[in-house]
Amino acid sequence: MSVYSCHVLLKAPFLPYSTGFCKQSCIFLLKSCKSMYQIKQIQTQIIHVGLHQDRNTLNKLMSFCTDPSFGNLRYAERIFNYIHEPSLFVFNVMIKAFAKAGSFRKALSLFGRLREFGLWPDNFTYPFVLKAIGCMGDVGEGGKVHGVVLKSGLQFDTYVCNSLMDMYAELGKVENSYHLLENMIEKDRVSWNVMISGYVKCKRFEDAISLYRQMRQESSEKPDEATVVSTLSACIALKDLELGKEIHNYIRDELDLTIVIGNALVDMYCKCGCLSVARQVFDEMPTKNVNCWTSMVSGYVKCGQLDKARELFERSPVRDVVLWTAMINGYVQFNHFDEAVALFQEMQVRRIKPDKFIVVVLLTGCAQLGALEQGEWIHGYIDENRIRVDTVVGTALIEMYAKCGCIEKSLKIFYGLKEKDTACWTSIICGLAMNGKTSKALQLFAEMRQVGLRPDDITFIGVLSACSHGGLVEEGRRFFHSMTETYQIKPKVEHYGCLMDLLGRAGLLDEAEELVKKIPGEKNELLFPIYGALLSACRIHGNVDLGERLAMQLEKIRSSDSSVHTLISNMYASSNRWEDVTTVRRKMKDLGVKKVPGCSAIEIGGIFHEFLVGDPTHPKMREIHSMLNTIAKPLLGSEENEMGREICDVMNLL
Known part of the structure; x- marks a missing residue:
């Protein structure tokens, strides 16, 4: 025609x-x-x-x-x-289309209607039906369809069997997947890939690596791109750099350095701490996509090399919102908050719409620094741009306002959330505890359990902190024991630290000392904050004997840490043992230990100012001195001359 x-x-x-x-x-x-x-x-x-x-x-x-x-x-x-x-072909076409479009129920409904027309599914029908079941997470339906496969005799068809394995992996039933693999007459490369990928999906990383080795030893099939990418994911999770290098050598000999493989290698080397090798692979890649650039930038960020991260960020030919988030997160993580905000503002100039994860990162930075003005501005931005305040954004807002001391605003956001997950409840409980609202924190903890949500280990940090602030010794003991007895949560050093603080404040120092001995399998370095908190309690309650025993333990852990010697010196000073104070200070001098200078910060007009004791480099230092002089002069010679002298002392420090 x-x-x-x-x-x-x-x-x-x-x-x-x-x-x-x-x-x-x-x-x-x-x-x-x-x-x-x-x-x-x-x-x-x-x-x-x-x-x-x-x-x-x-x-x-x-x-x-x-x-x-x-x-x-x-x-x-x-x-x-x-x-x-309708023919079986038409049914298969429609089932495939529904499955690919995410209309999984419709795909299953059509599958169920086949018998109405006297049709029986074939090996083109099952893969998409099984994919739909896996995506829905319907274990019962998966078992039924597997039974139909067995009746039809298609369990030996490689295509169908691979689809069954993939379905069971999606459903978290990897043992069923492995049973199918073992009983396959012919295992093709796809079978091995589906099983390795299934183990990775279910976080069975050791099994994924073991199966990769089994494939290399027992099968004539050679690993392809899908094989090595899945196995490299397991290497990342287990920090198995040795196998990662082995796979890299195999790729050099047998495979092309595709974008997908290159990105997996860069990601593996970055997350295993080998930035130089990661950069070498990155530079060798003939073609790169935005994921490759993001992996490399994230690698530099993780190691604190923000200048190199920014240099690559600027060179990236394409920047999606994930890459912007990675760079902004790096600045926030290492307390370069001004740079993070500047980059966020540059995003707006370039008309790149930020997602909720960027605002969450920025809110986290505001929470860490106590930058309330910036936090309120970001909250306003969220409202103006109609970013949905879901559980993730809501939790970040709750935490920001709580850490900035605005607990009532935290409560307002919490009660305004339509859906609340464990993270939301935990955030508000910890915020209330931090702001001394003991009763309210424990009330919400009770409500959380009533609505059927299970507290996690972080929730208990908030609960135990609330007990500590409120001096609720008996309740603190009860909550601490309920972690293991009721919720099967193994207490971490942080939980022991909260209970230690509670006992120390209550003057129960002997019980606190015994508790330290019961902390299982922890390295001494991790116990440093706990010993320090207990030593502070010894100073408050005048228990010098216990303080000296703890001091000996602390010196074994960190003999060069100025805070250790300062704590010991302060304890002796509280007991008027000035000769011992002099001995400690002389020891510090002999060891070359210098006290870490104090630091304070203030936010003015959205700009964060930081001051270190003895550091005269602040650009407004002359104006600060002038203002302190203006305040101090009227006080000198008056009844409040002590305050004036203190201000003069501050000026000398500056």
Whole structure:
């Protein structure tokens, strides 16, 4: 048929059968379709000449209607509903289209209707049905369909068996997947890949690596891109750099350095701390996408090399929101908050719409620094740009306001959330504890349990902190023991530290000392904060004997830490043992230990100012001195001359 004839057929609204519009013409025209508009024109002719129930014609029509590049699934569904006797091919096409579009229930519904038309599923039907079940997480339905596969005898079909393995992996039933793999007569490369990937999905990383080695030893199939990428994910999780290097050597010998493989290698080396090798792989990659740039920038960020991270960030030809988030997160993580805000503002200038994760990162920075003005500005930005305050954003706002001392605003946000997860409840409980609202914190903890949410280890840090601030010794003991007895949560050093603080404040120092001895399997370095808190309690309660025993332990852990010697010196000073104070200070001098200078910070007009004792480099230092002089002069010689002298002392420090 000529191009001219095709053009005439497409233009004619109704073309009589006698003019040559036959089945062959219809199929030819469908193959030439580029849009749904053309498909609808052809369908008009199909109906007019009576081919609308012809099996071969319908098969082609449905294939093009469900084509993801220009098809229309809703239109295809309408056509399907008018077919008197749909073929298995049409069923398969529709099931595949529904599964790929995420309409998993519809895919399963069609699968269930096959028997109505006397049809039996084949090896093209099951893969998409099984994919739909895996995505839905319906274990019961998966077992039923597996039973149908066994009845049909297709359990030995490699394509179907691989799909079953993938479904069970999605459902978290990797033992079922492995059982299928073991019983396969022929294991192709896809089978091994599905199983390795399944182990990774279920966080069974050791098993994934073991299976990779088994594949290399027992199978004639060589690992391909999918194999090495999944296995490298397991290497990252286990920090198995040795196997990662082994896979890298295999890639050099057997595979091309594709974008996907290159990104996996860069990510593996970065997360295993080998930045130089990661950069070498990155530079060798013939083609890079934004994911490769993001992995490398994130690697530099993780190691604190922010200048190199920024240099790469600026060189990246494409910057998506994930790459911007990685760079902003780096600045926040290492307390370069001004740079983080500046980068966020640059995003707005470039009209790049930030997602919720960027504002969460910025709110986290505000919380760490107590930068309330900036936090309120970001909250306003969230409202103005209609960023949905879900559990993630809500938790970040709750934490920011709580750490800035605005606990009432935290409560308002908490109560305004439509959905609350464990993180939200934990954030508000910890915030209330931090702000001394003991009763309210414990009340919300009780409400959290009543609504059926399970507290995690961080929740208990907030609960125990609340007990410590409120001096609730008995309640603190009870909550601490309930962690293991009721919730099977193993206490961490932080939990022991909270309980230690509670006992120390209550003067129960002997009990606190015994508790330290019960902390299981922890390194001495991790116990440093606990010993320090207990030593402070010894100073407050005048228990010098215990303080000296603790001091000996602390010196073994960190003999060069100035805070250790300061704590000991302060304890002796509180007991008027000045000779011992002098001995400690002389010892510090002999060891070359210098006290870490104190630091204070203030936010003015959204700008964060930091001051170190003895550091005169602040650009406003002259104005600060002038203002202190103005304040101090009227006080000197008055009844409040002590305050004036203190201000003079401050000026000397500056």
